[in-house]
Amino acid sequence: MKTLYIAYYTTLRNVRDYRNLTSMLALPIVLMLILGSALAGTFQIESIDPVKVVLVNENEGELLQNLKEFLQQENIKEIVDTETVEDLDQGMVKIKNGEAFALVHVERDNEGKIHVYKRNESMFRGSVVQNVLDSFVQSANAEYAYLILGSVDGNITPYESIREETINPDGKRPKGLDYYAITMLIMTMMYGTTYGASSMAEEQFYRTEIRLKSAPLHSYEVFVGKVAGTILTLVFDASIIFIFTKYVYDVNWGDNILFIMFTCFTLAVLATSIGVASFMLIGDENKTQALLSILIPVLTFLGGGYIPFQSMSSAMKKLSLLSPNYLGLRIMLNTIYEGSQVQIRNYMAILWTASLFLFIISALRGRRGLA
Incomplete structure (x- = not known):
């Protein structure tokens, strides 16, 4: 119950930070409209002439x-x-x-x-x-x-190099706005790393860490409560962006809405683990936030957030595999447009494994700090 209280008030405090909440929501909504409109031609098939x-x-x-x-x-x-x-x-x-x-x-x-x-x-x-x-x-x-x-x-059995199939692209490929709605949503999840870092650092800022150590609370209750509150905040942000883009921008999110939201939850867990682990290892909020402010745009770029993945060079495509933004993008695209189920399972496993690994490191580090 104490963990639930901590999670609730962590979420409430984040949501009531209207200035930060507005920037978290307004930036991706504006960017997806600008990028989706400017690069719409990249996603259109004007003809299939030779x-x-x-x-x-x-x-x-x-x-x-x-x-x-x-x-x-x-x-x-x-x-x-x-x-x-x-x-x-x-x-x-x-x-x-x-x-x-x-x-x-x-x-x-x-x-x-x-x-x-x-x-x-x-x-x-x-x-x-x-x-x-x-x-x-x-x-x-x-x-x-x-x-x-x-x-x-x-x-040697000869085979045809070209296989002929009828193409019906209606609803089976993303428009520019559809694509950038996904990438900007994922970018918002990754910017949630700052929530994770702040949730771990706020007790130092408000000088309440001594009271927490003397309170009838276990260290894991504080840790789990703050992590859960951060994840709930990011899921709330994702839900607002999802609803807005679906009904205002008419973005195609496919039929499997529950799995899309589960993917958002997965990315929220990963972002929180990155933010928490970064602060636990660095130990200084300002340095952690500076690192994350550089890391997130880089991961967004590598993940195809600004230019489509298909337009990247072969070297950049290989580097994209290191970006959680790219893994999340492929999961959502495959879900919406009925792509590779194997890729969905593999990439989802990678995201959860990375999250678990980072949380273990954070918990061990945090236990030493609260001792």
Whole structure:
């Protein structure tokens, strides 16, 4: 019961801090509208005409010749329109002038590497080019593996690189506002790390830690109560943003609303654990808040919060796996648009494991401090 009282008054105090609450809610609501409107074209499929691709023809290697033959197949030509140029500079001019969407370059004596340069104006066309080249690379690797193993051609079962399916994108892909509603909601959850740090530091600020130690309270009751209060505050913030965006911005949150809210709860738990652990390890609220104020925008950027994940470089995509924002984004997108259930389970397990680990560290550190 004492823990519930502490949780209740921690939540009440956070909610009554109208200045902080307003900034926590107003910032993501304004940002999602600005970003969703400004970058709406990135999420639209204007046409599914063949994507214009420039192929640089500056060597006569076997890889380039095989790639040429692959791109001239009838089923490939239906989705990719290839033009050959003599040098890289000429191809780059076409990219910059908008005459082509992508450039494919096979360097001289490059040990089988294919370089691809794409414009950032359309995720859909970019995925078309990437999937076509992935099909070629997979086919080439398979053929090379068969040769290394000494297999006979007659034993190889041919397969189609391109599979035809009817596309009905209605309701199955996010609009700009849908996407940024998710990323800004997750960003709000991550800014909740400041609540976690403040809840642990407030007793030092108000000089009440001595009374807490002498009061008929166990240290774990104080710890659990403050953590629970912080989590409830963040769930409250998430609920306000969810309701506002659903009924004012008409954001598509899918049909599984309960799981979306559970994901918000999961992110609230993680954010609280990060904030609490940061303060427990650093021991100074000002330094902790300064660290978190730098960390959260970085995690938001890596998680695709400002620019879509598909528009990032390959190196940035690898770094995104370190961001809880990215994991939360993939969980929500897969839930709303009926994506990979395996990815949902794996990423959810990672978030809960990280939270548990950070809470254990915080509890051990806090127990030593209250002793």
